[in-house]
Amino acid sequence: MTDEKKFTTISIPTPLANKIKKRIDGTGFTSLSSYVTYVLREVISGVEEETQEAFSKEDEKRVKTRLRALGYLD
Amino acid sequence: MPNPHGGKLITRKIEKKADDLKDYPTIKINTNLSEDILNIANGVFSPLEGFTVYNDLENIVGEKRLSDDTPWTIPILLDYHKINEIKEGDTVLLTNDETGVKAILEIEDIYDYDQKKIAESVFRTIDEKHPGVSLLYNMNNKFIGGKITLVENKTREFDEYNLSPMETRTLFKEKGWKEIVAFQTRNPPHIGHEYVQKAALTIVDGLFINPIIGKKKPGDFRDDVILKSYEALIDNYYPKQRATMSILRTSMKYGGPSEAIHHAIMRKNFGCTHFIVGRDHAGVGSYYGPYDAHEIFNEFPDLGIKPIFFRSFSRCKKCNSVVNDKICPHGPEDQINFSGKNIRALLNQGKVPPEDMMRKEVAEAILGFKQAFVE
Numbered sequence: 001m002t003d004e005k006k007f008t009t010i011s012i013p014t015p016l017a018n019k020i021k022k023r024i025d026g027t028g029f030t031s032l033s034s035y036v037t038y039v040l041r042e043v044i045s046g047v048e049e050e051t052q053e054a055f056s057k058e059d060e061k062r063v064k065t066r067l068r069a070l071g072y073l074d
Numbered sequence: 075m076p077n078p079h080g081g082k083l084i085t086r087k088i089e090k091k092a093d094d095l096k097d098y099p100t101i102k103i104n105t106n107l108s109e110d111i112l113n114i115a116n117g118v119f120s121p122l123e124g125f126t127v128y129n130d131l132e133n134i135v136g137e138k139r140l141s142d143d144t145p146w147t148i149p150i151l152l153d154y155h156k157i158n159e160i161k162e163g164d165t166v167l168l169t170n171d172e173t174g175v176k177a178i179l180e181i182e183d184i185y186d187y188d189q190k191k192i193a194e195s196v197f198r199t200i201d202e203k204h205p206g207v208s209l210l211y212n213m214n215n216k217f218i219g220g221k222i223t224l225v226e227n228k229t230r231e232f233d234e235y236n237l238s239p240m241e242t243r244t245l246f247k248e249k250g251w252k253e254i255v256a257f258q259t260r261n262p263p264h265i266g267h268e269y270v271q272k273a274a275l276t277i278v279d280g281l282f283i284n285p286i287i288g289k290k291k292p293g294d295f296r297d298d299v300i301l302k303s304y305e306a307l308i309d310n311y312y313p314k315q316r317a318t319m320s321i322l323r324t325s326m327k328y329g330g331p332s333e334a335i336h337h338a339i340m341r342k343n344f345g346c347t348h349f350i351v352g353r354d355h356a357g358v359g360s361y362y363g364p365y366d367a368h369e370i371f372n373e374f375p376d377l378g379i380k381p382i383f384f385r386s387f388s389r390c391k392k393c394n395s396v397v398n399d400k401i402c403p404h405g406p407e408d409q410i411n412f413s414g415k416n417i418r419a420l421l422n423q424g425k426v427p428p429e430d431m432m433r434k435e436v437a438e439a440i441l442g443f444k445q446a447f448v449e
Contacts, residue, residue, distance in 0.1 A: 045376030
């Protein structure tokens with residue numbers, strides 16, 4: 001168990017903050033922070049690099065053999 | 075194909091001789107927990123490497139995310155079993171006779187947690203009549219978190235339909251599918267299911283039918299009946315190069331919206347880009363609104379798998395086709411709902427349902443069983 005801080009503060013220009021406050025009025029977003037968090041999560045997930053498949057050539061060969069034996073692959 | 079959830083497909087398996095395990099204290103666990111171990115070890119629950127630790131549970135309950143901000147809605151809990159005074163830092167052996175699971179657990183933490191707080195967050199209710207809440211309350215309120223490594227498990231019925239995420243990802247790649255839609259089911263298909271699957275398949279490359287297999291209640295269709303009925307549908311009505319099926323062994327929690335996210339994450343790990351979410355997905359009784367399981371997806375812009383939402387669908391006598399409320403202008407008086415209850419009643423009497431409700435080949439596959447229902 002750690003006491004690591006769960007939230008941090010980021011500064012954005014006040015006029016932008018005011019625009020966002022207007023924009024989220026009447027939406028499901030309860031605060032400026034929840035909106036900014038949502039947008040950042042969306043942006044970050046969109047730019048995540050494709051990871052290499054974690055399995056080796058041997059794994060792949062074994063997997064293909066099983067898939068063929070079970071009729072999943074011709 | 076999407077990255078595995080959290081960025082890495084987890085595999086946690088090791089070969090060890092019986093002699094290497096004899097010094098570990100042994101804890102006998104139930105079958106559901108052993109299924110959780112298999113799903114962790116095979117990467118179905120990626121990025122989890124073990125049972126939920128305190129920090130992750132605290133974050134799941136508060137934020138519906140792991141402590142590293144990865145979306146996660148259902149904690150995978152191992153409750154405390156008082157044996158040999160185990161403590162944090164110990165290594166123990168978890169075993170189950172039914173699945174033959176033997177797995178090493180490195181205990182990271184042992185902690186108390188308010189079950190009502192978990193229930194409120196995961197199930198949106200603390201009512202003990204809710205089946206998921208009831209299961210949770212039946213656990214010890216002291217939990218063990220830590221990484222597991224699978225040492226062995228035994229061959230089981232339906233293993234020929236059981237593919238790991240590594241296998242489905244290889245399969246999709248070999249088939250040349252880039253966009254794959256997953257369909258979850260616990261019943262044989264009627265015409266409405268076929269309509270939903272084909273509507274979704276129209277916009278992607280492949281359809282992955284993924285029935286949940288396991289503990290059932292009396293009156294439910296048997297697992298082998300579900301599999302054979304889907305084989306009949308695929309063989310007769312789906313292009314061979316566009317549809318495939320494998321099973322998922324996991325227990326239903328009836329967590330409605332939370333479980334819909336969990337179900338989507340598992341399908342992302344299998345390599346799917348889209349997931350079909352129906353009306354009252356994974357719901358039970360009247361604990362959730364009919365579209366709560368749709369709305370929750372708005373909270374996860376970073377989920378990495380796209381939900382495809384379907385509302386209720388029926389056969390419209392005027393349109394003479396399968397419709398839903400978005401595409402049909404006619405009223406309920408012109409529509410016949412696909413009633414699972416009615417179809418089940420006909421099958422129970424040995425009768426083939428009308429062809430506008432269920433394909434003849436599917437019905438015949440079901441009726442080919444002496445006993446199609448769990449007794």
